[in-house]
Amino acid sequence: MLNPPGTTPTAEVERVFREAYGRAVAVLTRLLGDIDAAEEAVQDAFVTAVARWPEDGVPPSPAGWIVTTARNRAIDRLRRESTRVDRYRAAALLADPAPPPEEGAVRDDRLRMLFTCCHPALAPAARVALTLRLVGGLTTAEIAHAFLVPEATMAQRLVRAKAKIRAARIPYRVPAEADLPDRLRGVLAVVYLVFTEGHTASSGEALVRTALCAEAVRLGRELAELMPDEPEVSGLLALMLLVESRRPARVSPDGDLVPLAEQDRARWDAALVAEGQALVRRCLRRNAPGPYQLQAAIQAVHSDARTTADTDWAQVVALYDHLTALAPSPMVALNRAVAVAELAGPAEGLALVEQLDLPGHHLLPAVRADLLRRLGRAAEADTAYRAAIALAGNAAERAFLERRRAELGRAGPGEGGPSRAAGAAS
Amino acid sequence: MPQYLLTIYQPDGGEPAPEVLEPIMRDLDAVNREMREAGVWVFAGGLHPPETATVARVTGDDVLLTDGPYLEGKEHVGGFTVIEAPDLDAALGWGRKLAGAITLPIEVRPLYDGPGC
Incomplete structure (x- = not known):
C-alpha cells in the first residue's frame, strides 16, 4: 500500500478506494463494455463516497457499495447523454440484476481485466502500466x-x-484453453517485471523501490487466488515471497547492497520464508515444473541454509540444470556458473563464465571479477570490476562494486570465501 | 461486424524465383479459400510493384503528380486483405495464418466502423 492508513475518514476512504478500484473497474468494464466509461463511473462513485462516508460511516461492503453506486452513476450519465444507443444501453444496464455483485462473477471480471491489460498486442511497458492502474489501482502519478x-x-x-x-x-475475456498457457506466461511476465524493477531498480539511487515489490506480491497473491490450479502462478508467488523475505538484510542501514553470502540471515522475514517454502513444496508435489517454480525452488534451498557454506550447492546446480533444460538463457547460465563455482571451485565457475555473452549487462563482468579475485588474479579482476561499474545503472550496485574493487589490493588470493557476486542469486 | 486490414509487407527488389514463389502462392490461395469458407473474407488484392505507383499531391490550387511511391523504403505494401472479425484475437488468428503462408510480416489494423468511414 502506497498510502499508510491513517485515522481520519479520508485516509480510510483512500485505503478502501485503492482496494476497491480494481474490482469495481473490472465489473463496470463488463457492464459498460468500455474501460474509460468504467473508470469514469467508478470515479463518480468515489466522489459520492468522499461526500457521504465521513458522515454516514463506511458501508459494510465498501467495494460492493462502490460497484452499485458506479453502476447507478453510469446509468444516469447514459440517460443524460441520451443518444438513442445510450438510452438502450442504460435500459440494458437497468435490466441486468447486478448488485450486489456475486463473488464468483467479480473474480471472473478481475481475470478478464488482467488478461486484457497483458494482451500481447500491447507494448510491454503499456502492459505493466495498465496492470498497475486497472488491476492494482495505483494512480497514474504513483506509477510514473x-x-x-x-x-x-x-x-x-x-x-x-x-x-x-x-x-x-482487444477482447475482454479469459483466453480459451488452447491459448491459456501462452497468455498466462505473458501475465506472469508482467507481474515479475514489476517485481524485478522494484527489487533492483534498474536506474536511480535507491536499490529497492519497495512500493513496486509490494504491489507485485499483491498482484501475485491475487493471481494465486484467482487461478489456484496453475502451478506456475504459485511458483511465481513463492519466488517473489522468498526474494522479498531477504529485503531487511539485503540493504545496509546506509543503503549499501549486502550480497546473499554476507547477509545476516536472522534478519530474513521468517513468515515470508515459511509461506514461500510451503508454496514451493505444494508446487513440487504437482510434478509440473516450470521456470518460476524452479527459480522458487532454488531460492528455497538458499532459505533453508543457515550460512552460505551450509547451502546445498549440489541441489542448486541440479535445479539450474533443470531450469536450463526448460528455459535456457544467458542469465540462467550465469547464475548456474556462480553455483558451480561454490560447488567445484572458482576456476570451474570461471571456465563457464568465459563462454557467456550478455551484452550491456553489468552482472557478467561483476561475476567474472569476483571469480578472478578469488583466484588471486587481481589485475584481471580490476579490469572486470571497471567494466561492471561502467555498466551498472543502479547507484547502490555501483557503490558495492567500487568497494569490492578498492578491496582488491588488500586481500590476498583465496581469501574471498563464498560468492560475492552482486545480485546473482541474491 | 468489425473489419480489419491485413497488410502484407515485402522487401523491395524483384519477385522471388518461381520455385520459391510457387509454394507460397499455393499456401496463400489456401488461406484465402479458408477465409471465404469461414465467411470472414471481404476483399483482397495484390499490388503491382511500387515503381508503377503515381502520387497526387495538392500544392496551392494545383494537384501535382509525381512518379513512384509516396514512401521510399526497403519494404513496400505488396498486397492486402480485408476481413471481418468479432475482435482482435480472431483477426490476429487470421493474421498469423496469412503470415505463416507467405512468410512475410503482416500488419493487422482495425478499420473504423460505421457508415461514411
Missing part, C-alpha cells in the same frame, strides 16, 4: 513515480493503450 518517468508521459502511455484496446477490440 515508480518508473521514474514524468506523469504526463505515463498518462499518455495509458491513454494510448486504452485507445488501442477500444479501437482494435
Whole structure:
C-alpha cells in the first residue's frame, strides 16, 4: 500500500478506494463494455463516497457499495447523454440484476481485466502500466513515480493503450484453453517485471523501490487466488515471497547492497520464508515444473541454509540444470556458473563464465571479477570490476562494486570465501 | 461486424524465383479459400510493384503528380486483405495464418466502423 492508513475518514476512504478500484473497474468494464466509461463511473462513485462516508460511516461492503453506486452513476450519465444507443444501453444496464455483485462473477471480471491489460498486442511497458492502474489501482502519478518517468508521459502511455484496446477490440475475456498457457506466461511476465524493477531498480539511487515489490506480491497473491490450479502462478508467488523475505538484510542501514553470502540471515522475514517454502513444496508435489517454480525452488534451498557454506550447492546446480533444460538463457547460465563455482571451485565457475555473452549487462563482468579475485588474479579482476561499474545503472550496485574493487589490493588470493557476486542469486 | 486490414509487407527488389514463389502462392490461395469458407473474407488484392505507383499531391490550387511511391523504403505494401472479425484475437488468428503462408510480416489494423468511414 502506497498510502499508510491513517485515522481520519479520508485516509480510510483512500485505503478502501485503492482496494476497491480494481474490482469495481473490472465489473463496470463488463457492464459498460468500455474501460474509460468504467473508470469514469467508478470515479463518480468515489466522489459520492468522499461526500457521504465521513458522515454516514463506511458501508459494510465498501467495494460492493462502490460497484452499485458506479453502476447507478453510469446509468444516469447514459440517460443524460441520451443518444438513442445510450438510452438502450442504460435500459440494458437497468435490466441486468447486478448488485450486489456475486463473488464468483467479480473474480471472473478481475481475470478478464488482467488478461486484457497483458494482451500481447500491447507494448510491454503499456502492459505493466495498465496492470498497475486497472488491476492494482495505483494512480497514474504513483506509477510514473515508480518508473521514474514524468506523469504526463505515463498518462499518455495509458491513454494510448486504452485507445488501442477500444479501437482494435482487444477482447475482454479469459483466453480459451488452447491459448491459456501462452497468455498466462505473458501475465506472469508482467507481474515479475514489476517485481524485478522494484527489487533492483534498474536506474536511480535507491536499490529497492519497495512500493513496486509490494504491489507485485499483491498482484501475485491475487493471481494465486484467482487461478489456484496453475502451478506456475504459485511458483511465481513463492519466488517473489522468498526474494522479498531477504529485503531487511539485503540493504545496509546506509543503503549499501549486502550480497546473499554476507547477509545476516536472522534478519530474513521468517513468515515470508515459511509461506514461500510451503508454496514451493505444494508446487513440487504437482510434478509440473516450470521456470518460476524452479527459480522458487532454488531460492528455497538458499532459505533453508543457515550460512552460505551450509547451502546445498549440489541441489542448486541440479535445479539450474533443470531450469536450463526448460528455459535456457544467458542469465540462467550465469547464475548456474556462480553455483558451480561454490560447488567445484572458482576456476570451474570461471571456465563457464568465459563462454557467456550478455551484452550491456553489468552482472557478467561483476561475476567474472569476483571469480578472478578469488583466484588471486587481481589485475584481471580490476579490469572486470571497471567494466561492471561502467555498466551498472543502479547507484547502490555501483557503490558495492567500487568497494569490492578498492578491496582488491588488500586481500590476498583465496581469501574471498563464498560468492560475492552482486545480485546473482541474491 | 468489425473489419480489419491485413497488410502484407515485402522487401523491395524483384519477385522471388518461381520455385520459391510457387509454394507460397499455393499456401496463400489456401488461406484465402479458408477465409471465404469461414465467411470472414471481404476483399483482397495484390499490388503491382511500387515503381508503377503515381502520387497526387495538392500544392496551392494545383494537384501535382509525381512518379513512384509516396514512401521510399526497403519494404513496400505488396498486397492486402480485408476481413471481418468479432475482435482482435480472431483477426490476429487470421493474421498469423496469412503470415505463416507467405512468410512475410503482416500488419493487422482495425478499420473504423460505421457508415461514411
